[in-house]
Amino acid sequence: MISWNIRKADLNDAGELQKCMHKAYLKYSDRINIKTLPPMNVNYKDEIASFPVWIVEFNNQIIAGLVLVFEEDYASLANIAIDPDFQAKGLGKFLLKFAEQETRSKGYTEMKLATHVLFTENVLFYNKQGWILVDQDETKVYMKKYLK
Numbered sequence: 001m002i003s004w005n006i007r008k009a010d011l012n013d014a015g016e017l018q019k020c021m022h023k024a025y026l027k028y029s030d031r032i033n034i035k036t037l038p039p040m041n042v043n044y045k046d047e048i049a050s051f052p053v054w055i056v057e058f059n060n061q062i063i064a065g066l067v068l069v070f071e072e073d074y075a076s077l078a079n080i081a082i083d084p085d086f087q088a089k090g091l092g093k094f095l096l097k098f099a100e101q102e103t104r105s106k107g108y109t110e111m112k113l114a115t116h117v118l119f120t121e122n123v124l125f126y127n128k129q130g131w132i133l134v135d136q137d138e139t140k141v142y143m144k145k146y147l148k
Contacts, residue, residue, distance in 0.1 A: 003058075004056045004057060004058045004063065004064075004086075004091065005056065005057045005058075006054055006055070006056050006057075006094075006095075006098060007054065007055060007057070008052070008053070008054055009048045009053040009054060009055045009065070010048065011045055011048055011049065013044075013048065013055050013062060014043075014044040014045040014047075014048055015044075016055075016061075016062040017044045017048075017053070017055055017062055017065050018044045019062075020055075020062045020063060020064065020065055020081065020083050021044070021065055021079070021081050023083050023084065024064075024081035024082055024083055024084060025081065026084075027084050047067055047079075051067055051068065051069050051078065052067070052068045052070070052102070053065065053066065053067050053068075054066045054098070056082075056091065056095070058086065062083075063082065063083040063085070063086045063091070064080075064081065064082040064083065064086065064091055064095060065079065065080070065081055066079070066080050066095050066098070066099060067079040067080075068099055068102060068103070070103075070106060070108070073108075073110070074108060074110040074111060074112050074144075075099075075102075075103040075106070075108045075110070075111045075112075076111070076112050076113065077096075077099055077111055077112070077113040078113075080092070080095055080096070080099070082095070092125060093129065096126075096129050099111070100145070100147055103147060104147050108147070109146060109147050110144060110145070110146055110147065111144060111145045111147065112134075112142070112143070112144045113126065113131070113142075113143050113144075114140045114141065114142050114143075115140065115141050115143070116139060116140060116141070117136060117137075117138070117139055117140060117141050119141075123141050123143070126143050127143075129145075130145050131143040131144065131145045132144060132145065
């Protein structure tokens with residue numbers, strides 16, 4: 001198991017975070033036009049300034065990012081992405097648990113997320129982590145999880 005470090009992102013991380021996000025979503029380019037995905041088009045300086053954003057580093061390289069949005073009565077897992085070179089090593093589970101802990105610490109008991117309908121492995125992963133499917137349309141799968 002690799003040893004990584006998670007910390008709150010700062011504005012200086014925006015460029016590297018964007019590169020990490022792009023690399024993470026590139027693997028889906030055979031299924032959809034990834035240029036239309038929101039994570040590919042956001043300004044990560046704005047994200048870091050506006051929302052709680054964490055990065056995961058390994059050997060001083062950003063290998064993952066997590067963006068949470070706290071709504072009135074639930075938290076949204078707005079983005080979670082891991083560099084493909086570091087996937088399947090437990091980092092996704094770690095980030096989800098971290099997000100749940102952060103959400104609980106703010107007094108929330110419910111989290112929501114949306115993922116692309118063609119990202120079937122993500123839906124399966126979230127399902128295995130206790131998330132339930134609540135809705136689906138032509139492009140998105142909507143899931144939620146109640147926190148204990």
